[in-house]
Amino acid sequence: MKKLLIVAVIISAFFISFTVKGEYVSAKSAILICADTGEVLYSRNQDMRLPMASTTKIMTALLVCENGELDKKVTITKEMITVEGTSMGLSAGDVLTRRDLLYGMMLVSGNDAANALAVSVGGSYDKFVDLMNEKAVSLGLHNTRFATPSGLDSEAHYTSSRDLAIITKTAFEYDEFLKVVSTRSIILSYGNPSCKRQLINHNRLLKMYSDVIGVKTGYTKKAGRCLVSAAEKDGMRVIAVTLNDGNDWDDHRKLLDLGLSKLKSQSLSGYSINIPVVGNNARLVVDIPEKSVCVSKDKTVYERIFVPAFLYGPVKKGEEIGFFEVSVENDTFIKEKIISEVDIGKKENPIRLFWLCFSAILRSFNEG
Numbered sequence: 001m002k003k004l005l006i007v008a009v010i011i012s013a014f015f016i017s018f019t020v021k022g023e024y025v026s027a028k029s030a031i032l033i034c035a036d037t038g039e040v041l042y043s044r045n046q047d048m049r050l051p052m053a054s055t056t057k058i059m060t061a062l063l064v065c066e067n068g069e070l071d072k073k074v075t076i077t078k079e080m081i082t083v084e085g086t087s088m089g090l091s092a093g094d095v096l097t098r099r100d101l102l103y104g105m106m107l108v109s110g111n112d113a114a115n116a117l118a119v120s121v122g123g124s125y126d127k128f129v130d131l132m133n134e135k136a137v138s139l140g141l142h143n144t145r146f147a148t149p150s151g152l153d154s155e156a157h158y159t160s161s162r163d164l165a166i167i168t169k170t171a172f173e174y175d176e177f178l179k180v181v182s183t184r185s186i187i188l189s190y191g192n193p194s195c196k197r198q199l200i201n202h203n204r205l206l207k208m209y210s211d212v213i214g215v216k217t218g219y220t221k222k223a224g225r226c227l228v229s230a231a232e233k234d235g236m237r238v239i240a241v242t243l244n245d246g247n248d249w250d251d252h253r254k255l256l257d258l259g260l261s262k263l264k265s266q267s268l269s270g271y272s273i274n275i276p277v278v279g280n281n282a283r284l285v286v287d288i289p290e291k292s293v294c295v296s297k298d299k300t301v302y303e304r305i306f307v308p309a310f311l312y313g314p315v316k317k318g319e320e321i322g323f324f325e326v327s328v329e330n331d332t333f334i335k336e337k338i339i340s341e342v343d344i345g346k347k348e349n350p351i352r353l354f355w356l357c358f359s360a361i362l363r364s365f366n367e368g
Helices: 053-067 098-107 111-122 125-138 161-171 175-181 248-262 350-367
Strands: 004-012 029-034 040-044 073-075 095-097 185-190 195-200 212-220 224-233 236-243 263-268 271-278 283-288 291-296 300-308 320-328 331-339
Touching: 029 161, 029 248, 029 291, 040 161, 040 248, 053 098, 053 111, 053 125, 053 161, 053 175, 053 212, 053 224, 073 111, 095 098, 095 185, 098 111, 098 175, 098 185, 098 195, 111 125, 161 224, 161 236, 175 212, 224 248, 236 248, 236 263, 248 263, 263 300, 271 300, 283 320, 291 320
Parallel strands: none
Antiparallel strands: 004 300, 029 040, 029 236, 073 095, 185 195, 212 224, 224 236, 263 291, 271 283, 300 320, 320 331
16 A cells, blocks of 8 residues: 655735724625635625526536537527527527627627527537536535526526625636726627627726626516626636625625735745655656635635655556645645656566566477
């Protein structure tokens, strides 16, 4: 059995913790989290099930980015555009890429774009909704159910502010998602006849708050005003969610200010570890690069490196040999595989190699 070598580093940040008292926002449900760790910085009724209107489209966009092929072309059908609510103005016969449709869905909240993406990725509207619910289960969301890719009201369509924050945090793993939701406006060509159209992001926070990087607005009469926003400053990123909030713009500015004031960017040192390879005189050098993470000022950060005390040769390039993790208290928020970047062969013992050769010669004489 291989012995496991554990290198652990504890980094403490000692600051006075912040406490938010009373009804800080007017939303029925709200949450503020650190986008790196998922740590909750503020919450109000975070697990209350509520309709979420077009903030639904964050999950739709997540699945589209996860599926990839954003340059794949989609031919718009009559069924895709037969939907009530907001629209990017698609016509049957239009041909756009998935990327174009992402902009139309996330900037101007096009329900037609959401339907088109659902059919393109899922094969059908209903199958895509199934994918949405499967993704919710895989993320461990207990208060979320999807009935549409666009967010139109349904008794079977709801989420909580906590679940919606987790969906958004997951979507931020895709650079293309972040690029889309942080775009203030874009010009696309489509329509019959085709013409250039400017799509302007409905998210007013992109102009109101200098550090905002998205994410999505939403409204129906049943859901009320819903908003997901995110801000980034000096390596720190926070996500705010409010559901049914008549004062959402001001509430989000307060939440984002609060979040950025409670966090600090923590630098993590790089490491170089030498691991002996049995069967070879070589040693495998494992380099862990420097990192920076966004953490609450009153929390302790733990870094752990799990690698074997020795390896048996041969070691192949690309082989997983351990992992590296970063956690805050008991919550792990970074876990990365450590991969060998070189091939290390297994050297044969000279005496054993002589007997292998001698045995082969004897066999050749006997067979002859």
